[in-house]
Amino acid sequence: MREAKVFYNGRFAGILTQLKNGYRFRYDPEYLAGSHSRSVSLTLPLRATVYESETLFPFFVNMLSEGANKAMQVRLLKIDERDYFGLLLATAGHDSIGPITLEEIK
Helix, strand or coil: CEEEEEEECCEEEEEEEEECCEEEEEECHHHHHCCCCCCCECCECCCCCCEEECCCCHHHHCCCCCHHHHHHHHHHHCCCCCCHHHHHHHHCCCCCCCCEEEEEEC
16 A cells, blocks of 8 residues: 655645555545635545545546656656556656645655
8 A cells, every 4th residue: 555645735635545456535634624725626626535446536647747758757767657656656746737746655
């Protein structure tokens, strides 16, 4: 199992988890209670209930590079090109577009 903290503009928003048979995302209760909290994605609106999916949520997949940039990243980082979660952990902490960043929980 691998996990990552998800941040919205530097504010801890929730936990993304890779399980043996899928993925889970849950918002942090303190984040949900905040009056200025925003959803990380239109497809993941604010709620206390856990989101579950057999595949990595499309919003997070869309944070990944494609084409030549992806090829360069997998080569330099030595990550399997099909390991979307690994690529996300390696790249979305410092090189992402927009307010969302991730930090691996070790």
